[in-house]
Amino acid sequence: xxxxxxxxxxxxxxxxxxxxxxxxxxxxxxxxxxxxxxxxxxxxxxxxxxxxxxxxxxxxxxxxxxxxxxxxxxxxxxxxxxxxxxxxxxxxxxxxxxxxxxxxxxxxxxxxxxxxxxxxxxxxx
Amino acid sequence: xxxxxxxxxxxxxxxxxxxxxxxxxxxxxxxxxxxxxxxxxxxxxxxxxxxxxxxxxxxxxxxxxxxxxxxxxxxxxxxxxxxxxxxxxxxxxxxxxxxxxxxxxxxxxxxxxxxxxxxxxxxxxxxxxxxxxxxxxxxxxxxxxxxxxxxxxxxxxxxxxxxxxxxxxxxxxxxxxxxxxxxxxxxxxxxxxxxxxxxxxxxxxxxxxxxxxxxxxxxxxxxxxxxxxxxxxxxxxxxxxxxxxxxxxxxxxxxxxxxxxxxxxxxxxxxxxxxxxxxxxxxxxxxxxxxxxxxxx
Numbered sequence: 001x002x003x004x005x006x007x008x009x010x011x012x013x014x015x016x017x018x019x020x021x022x023x024x025x026x027x028x029x030x031x032x033x034x035x036x037x038x039x040x041x042x043x044x045x046x047x048x049x050x051x052x053x054x055x056x057x058x059x060x061x062x063x064x065x066x067x068x069x070x071x072x073x074x075x076x077x078x079x080x081x082x083x084x085x086x087x088x089x090x091x092x093x094x095x096x097x098x099x100x101x102x103x104x105x106x107x108x109x110x111x112x113x114x115x116x117x118x119x120x121x122x123x124x125x
Numbered sequence: 126x127x128x129x130x131x132x133x134x135x136x137x138x139x140x141x142x143x144x145x146x147x148x149x150x151x152x153x154x155x156x157x158x159x160x161x162x163x164x165x166x167x168x169x170x171x172x173x174x175x176x177x178x179x180x181x182x183x184x185x186x187x188x189x190x191x192x193x194x195x196x197x198x199x200x201x202x203x204x205x206x207x208x209x210x211x212x213x214x215x216x217x218x219x220x221x222x223x224x225x226x227x228x229x230x231x232x233x234x235x236x237x238x239x240x241x242x243x244x245x246x247x248x249x250x251x252x253x254x255x256x257x258x259x260x261x262x263x264x265x266x267x268x269x270x271x272x273x274x275x276x277x278x279x280x281x282x283x284x285x286x287x288x289x290x291x292x293x294x295x296x297x298x299x300x301x302x303x304x305x306x307x308x309x310x311x312x313x314x315x316x317x318x319x320x321x322x323x324x325x326x327x328x329x330x331x332x333x334x335x336x337x338x339x340x341x342x343x344x345x346x347x348x349x350x351x352x353x354x355x356x357x358x359x360x361x362x363x364x365x366x367x368x369x370x371x372x373x374x375x376x377x378x379x380x381x382x383x384x385x386x387x388x389x390x391x392x393x394x395x396x397x398x399x400x401x402x403x404x405x406x407x408x409x410x411x412x413x414x415x416x417x418x419x420x421x422x
Binding site: 004006007009010011013014015017018021024028032035036038039040041042043044046047048049050051052056057058062070071072073075076079080082083084085086087089090093100102105106109111112115116119120122125 | 368
């Protein structure tokens, strides 16, 4: 098999992006539908910022909420899938550049991946 | 479920007087319109979502930038398929510059918690005015000439490519790489600070500074937006800027609107539409500046 060109790499990556966004949108939508149970309750005060529940601000908290079928946690899970999509894209680029035997770009895309993983793991636990 | 806040504060704010379903529906409709206009005009939907949420819905600007950031990731990733079909995006130039934008995004996200909301609103106002001005410049076709001189930095970093010209494929080389890299760091900082894609600044770096062909700049910029936004999204989530009740209708609405936008072709009226949308952005920019300086946001 010949080395993939940049355009082949582009195309496989774009396909993955579409899958990630579609999946994220479905999960967010499902969470939205489930939250309709509280449709007629009044909107909380969003004019003043308050960090909100700890459970919705960490991966472990969100996973616990999803298991309990909590609508807001399901929405957050969809958004986490969405955030993970570009990160996966960079990972695929690292692999693609490696198959092209382009050492320079394996290094450059790995640097981007390390920055992304650092910011995600340092903050979301 | 919700706790009762002080009544005096509730009277002045629109959202608290409506039920959740009305609030969600209004947010969704507004986001569809923003996504549709953003994709038809090429200005992006995220840039108007924040001022609309902050000014019309009276939502705290931190919730607004959180919802905007996730919608930016969605539209950038969703539109990638259409851009790749054109075959003009340069994956190497994009990846190289993402080193700058992701580092900038970390700084920007760090800054959002350090500076006051007045500052965020003021900087936002300036960026809106700049984006509107940049969209007018694009239309007047005063595009910089494409860089064709091979140079050591572009050769070493493989920042080159070819694009279809009038006489077949023509090669191009990135010029002034350090300047482009520096502007990209700034674009990343703005993205992390304001929850926007800052596509206008990214195109400035690639088109004006690095002298890349215009189509290459816009398509590569779109590819970079999602990765840049992902770098600050984790920080936003941990701080509670991404509020599911707000982010859900905004993300779905902007995505839906921009997908419709890429499918319908209204070439004839795009220039008129672009002028109207740019005018809306100027008005929102002035309002944001005013609100930021007077301390209302």
